Amino acid sequence: MAERLVRLRILQDKYQRKADDYMRDYQIDGQASQLRTAERNDFMAQAMADAITCNEYHVALCEVEHRVSNIPTDDPEACVEAVRWLQEQVSEREYLR
Secondary structure: OHHHHHHHHHHHHHHHHHHHHHHHHHHHHOOHHHHHHHHHHHHHHHHHHHHHHHHHHHHHHHHHHHHHHOOOOOOHHHHHHHHHHHHHHHHHOHHHO
């Protein structure tokens, strides 16, 4: 999983560098093809960033699912603790709302 994130970050950086380079070239030369290429690479960089964010959300939601599915129903203290943890997660993480 971590290796995938590293690869996504490398790709994001690569596409962002290309987008920046083509945008700089477009500003110098004014060629429309350079602008289109800069936009395509910027779009790809954003797609990589979105994939990284989705992975982070997935990991967090899996943790919530695991904690909720393992709430002990026979231990009131542990149940209260689990509910408090879940409330903290929901208040801290916008995507859980």
